[in-house]
Amino acid sequence: MTSSPLQMVTCGCQSCPAVLSLPTTMRVAGVLRCTVLLLTLLGTWLMLHTYFQRSWRTVSLRSWLGATNKPSSEKLPRYKCGNQKSCPQNYFAFKIISGAANVVGPSICFEDLVLMSNVKNNIGRGLNIALVNGTTGQLLKTDAFDMYSGDITKLQTFLQRIKRGTLVLVASYDDPATKMNDKVRAYFTELGSSNVGTLGFRDNWVFLGAKGLMNKSPFEKHIKNDKETNKYDGWPELLEMEGCAPRKMD
Secondary structure, three states: OOOOHHHHHHOOOOHHHHHHHHHHHHHHHHHHHHHHHHHHHHHHHHHHHHHHHHHHHHOOHHHHOOOOOOOHHHOOOOOHHHOOOOOOOOEEEEEEEOOEOOOEOOEEEEOOEEEEOOOOOOOOOEEEEEEEEOOOOOEEEEEEEOOOOOOHHHHHHHHHOOOOOEEEEEEEEOOOOOOOOHHHHHHHHHOOOOOHHHOOOOOEEEEEEEOOOOOOOOEEEEEOOOOOOOOEOOEOOOOEEEEEEEOOOO
16 A cells, blocks of 8 residues: 555655655755854955954055155155265265276266266276366366377376366276376376376376375275286176265455
8 A cells, every 4th residue: 555645754664764864964964154254254355354443544545546656755855976975074975986898988976967978078098087176166167188199297286286276086998097197296296196006008097186185185096907806707797886075264
């Protein structure tokens, strides 16, 4: 005899638990899915809330709009000649950069004015020299002297005529010493140079001295032409020197 559905439910046969467990399993699975979804949403909300609470106050309108530059009030100050620090009162700011091999010319800056450079078209191979009034800071003269194939007497005359109290700024380019003689070296020594005596072929040299200086100048850099250490093929690396030269007060 065939049993009715009611009889299968009320009987003690093995099929009864299977019939009763199907809806129960579905309900449990649904509850678990809902619980996992809620936990995921809650965790996401907590993370976003924490992030924005901590960082929103540090996000400025400029950065939100995509600006990358700092406000002008936050920019580092610019000093004369692009130097790293300012000079005290009664001191002149300067920066001297030697040439790089025989390709890039030197530059001389004084009190934020470029006195000699490629752009000004007043430089040349050899020694580039600017004369400045040591009291007023006024530019007196600039000139370039070819020390490889030029006439050394022109440099001798130039150095001999420098007046007392004049600041002398020098930057080498390519070759500063092939035509150098003892008389010229003596003139630079009187201006305060300590390295001109050993200046050689294709060396790099930057120097600031003064006519009538009683001591050796603290403003001088010299690097030898050495094939073992040269940065460029046949030339040493360029030299850069910046500082504050005292004004002549008497």
